[in-house]
Amino acid sequence: MNVLIWFKRDLRIHDHAALALAADMARDMGGAVLPLFIAEPEVWAANTASARQWAGMADALGDLRDDLGGLGAPLVIRVGAAVEVLSRLTKRAKITHIVSHMETGCEASFARDRAVAAWARRAGVSWQELPQSGVRRGFRGRAGWAMARDAYVATDLVPAPQALRAVQGIEAGPIPSASALRMGLDPCPHRQNAGRVAGLAVMDSFFAVRGVAYAGGISSPLLAERACARISPHLALGSLSLREVSHGLAAKRAERLPSQWARSLAAFESRLAWRDHFIQKLEDQPNLDNVAMQPASDALGRARDAGRLAAWSAGQTGLPFVDAAMRYLNATGWINFRARAMLTSFATYHLWLDWRDVGAELARKFTDYEPGIHWPQIQMQSGVTGVNIPRIYNPIKQGLDQDPTGRFIRQWLPELSPVPDAHVHAPWRWSGAGQILGRRYPEAVVEPSAAAREAKARLSVLRATPRAKAEEFEVLERHTAPSPRRAPSQTAALPQRKAAPDTGQMVMEF
Numbered sequence: 001m002n003v004l005i006w007f008k009r010d011l012r013i014h015d016h017a018a019l020a021l022a023a024d025m026a027r028d029m030g031g032a033v034l035p036l037f038i039a040e041p042e043v044w045a046a047n048t049a050s051a052r053q054w055a056g057m058a059d060a061l062g063d064l065r066d067d068l069g070g071l072g073a074p075l076v077i078r079v080g081a082a083v084e085v086l087s088r089l090t091k092r093a094k095i096t097h098i099v100s101h102m103e104t105g106c107e108a109s110f111a112r113d114r115a116v117a118a119w120a121r122r123a124g125v126s127w128q129e130l131p132q133s134g135v136r137r138g139f140r141g142r143a144g145w146a147m148a149r150d151a152y153v154a155t156d157l158v159p160a161p162q163a164l165r166a167v168q169g170i171e172a173g174p175i176p177s178a179s180a181l182r183m184g185l186d187p188c189p190h191r192q193n194a195g196r197v198a199g200l201a202v203m204d205s206f207f208a209v210r211g212v213a214y215a216g217g218i219s220s221p222l223l224a225e226r227a228c229a230r231i232s233p234h235l236a237l238g239s240l241s242l243r244e245v246s247h248g249l250a251a252k253r254a255e256r257l258p259s260q261w262a263r264s265l266a267a268f269e270s271r272l273a274w275r276d277h278f279i280q281k282l283e284d285q286p287n288l289d290n291v292a293m294q295p296a297s298d299a300l301g302r303a304r305d306a307g308r309l310a311a312w313s314a315g316q317t318g319l320p321f322v323d324a325a326m327r328y329l330n331a332t333g334w335i336n337f338r339a340r341a342m343l344t345s346f347a348t349y350h351l352w353l354d355w356r357d358v359g360a361e362l363a364r365k366f367t368d369y370e371p372g373i374h375w376p377q378i379q380m381q382s383g384v385t386g387v388n389i390p391r392i393y394n395p396i397k398q399g400l401d402q403d404p405t406g407r408f409i410r411q412w413l414p415e416l417s418p419v420p421d422a423h424v425h426a427p428w429r430w431s432g433a434g435q436i437l438g439r440r441y442p443e444a445v446v447e448p449s450a451a452a453r454e455a456k457a458r459l460s461v462l463r464a465t466p467r468a469k470a471e472e473f474e475v476l477e478r479h480t481a482p483s484p485r486r487a488p489s490q491t492a493a494l495p496q497r498k499a500a501p502d503t504g505q506m507v508m509e510f
């Protein structure tokens with residue numbers, strides 16, 4: 001009677017409710033624990049997966065293997081389909097119980113979990129899934145959700161087990177390489193290490209020093225690299241838990257802090273809450289990588305244009321701030337929120353590309369790909385939710401606001417080094433442009449003001465249709481707090497929303 005702890009996106013031993021439960025169950029039954037990670041080729045063949053993400057996973061698996069080894073039960077790693085691997089190992093290791101965290105993913109991960117649940121029932125193996133954040137399964141609507149989430153975050157951390165009794169005779173297996181999982185080359189020279197050790201260091205440095213600059217520092221790509229917490233790959237892979245970060249925040253708050261720190265911590269705390277808020281949307285509607293919250297928006301007829309997508313993806317659109325942001329992302333696997341929003345807005349409005357293609361392309365670049373944040377954000381930034389203020393970022397204004405001297409642009413687009421500061425954001429306005437444009441750097445693929453005007457006009461036509469208005473009501477019902485409830489007939493009278501000033505990180509509509 002042994003217990004298998006199935007690690008997925010929870011690669012740590014600290015504050016790990018499922019691991020603690022597995023340890024308790026094994027002890028109570030007089031059995032042993034088998035810690036398992038399954039590298040599923042199907043998961044890594046998805047159009048959102050990339051070798052840089054696997055490299056982060058391998059960092060985290062390495063640290064987890066060290067930590068579990070220290071407890072006495074080294075991590076077992078297998079490559080294969082989950083049902084096949086679990087079926088083989090449970091027989092061989094006499095497993096009667098499986099424990100894991102409750103994963104929120106797109107349809108494919110839900111389907112995999114449904115298949116595992118069906119197999120477990122047939123095989124007579126129990127499988128228990130425990131939450132590791134404020135996201136809840138089967139929570140109807142949003143009434144009471146935020147309170148339940150905050151209550152979870154405030155609960156005590158779960159200590160790591162002191163020791164584990166390992167199932168004997170099971171070979172640990174190597175951490176496979178990206179090429180063994182059939183992933184192509186994906187150079188990312190400045191990738192952040194996603195393991196536990198690096199995660200603790202990045203969290204410590206944020207709360208000790210860097211966090212003071214959070215408020216006011218997160219919008220410029222020049223400052224954000226340091227001012228942002230940089231915990232996203234760790235939260236995505238679970239090498240840090242959300243609750244550990246929240247408790248770190250509370251401990252920092254308990255110090256006597258100057259007002260700049262207090263402002264920064266308040267801003268940071270709201271981002272942590274947004275995390276669960278967004279992931280809950282995918283939990284409630286797992287097809288958000290493919291189906292728009294407002295399906296009527298498919299009538300916008302956005303293009304599936306491989307050429308434009310490739311130019312945007314390579315940082316070759318001829319719009320310097322967009323291209324610099326993209327090349328930075330390609331090289332680091334991370335970029336700040338505002339730049340992510342601008343990249344999405346530029347691709348889906350100015351280039352009029354389908355949000356699904358844009359979302360998948362960006363997902364592969366992000367080492368912190370978290371489907372529950374990513375897809376609702378992609379939908380929001382491309383105007384297909386029906387309920388958020390569509391914001392079309394002006395890429396030249398963004399550059400002038402966030403990178404006034406063009407330092408960031410020059411760093412990532414060295415071909416623009418001869419362009420004077422005054423023209424680096426719009427080099428076509430420079431008298432010497434002919435030396436560079438169309439030779440070393442592309443002509444702008446669109447005229448940004450005209451492209452934005454056209455996108456806005458198309459969007460306005462869509463939003464005025466009865467179908468779009470009816471769907472708007474459905475989105476409010478499904479993804480927002482239902483109080484005060486609105487009847488469908490009242491949706492036409494929903495207040496007109498004005499575009500918010502371009503100052504905050506994001507407009508939270510709900």
Ligand SMILES: Cc1cc2nc3c(=O)[nH]c(=O)nc-3n(C[C@H](O)[C@H](O)[C@H](O)COP(=O)(O)OP(=O)(O)OC[C@H]3O[C@@H](n4cnc5c(N)ncnc54)[C@H](O)[C@@H]3O)c2cc1C
Nearest residue numbers: 228229230231232271274275337340341368369370374377
């Ligand atoms: C189009 C688009 C796609 C995105 N895709 C992802 C993704 O795949 N994975 C991901 O982690 N974040 C995503 N974000 C949100 C945000 O940009 C990142 O969380 C942030 O840049 C990560 O860096 P950080 O940890 O330093 O963030 P910080 O600003 O220090 O925030 C701390 C944590 O709070 C959460 N958070 C911050 N901002 C948001 C937000 N706007 N919505 C929800 N949660 C938030 C994240 O977990 C983040 O790690 C996306 C944003 C956009 C606009």
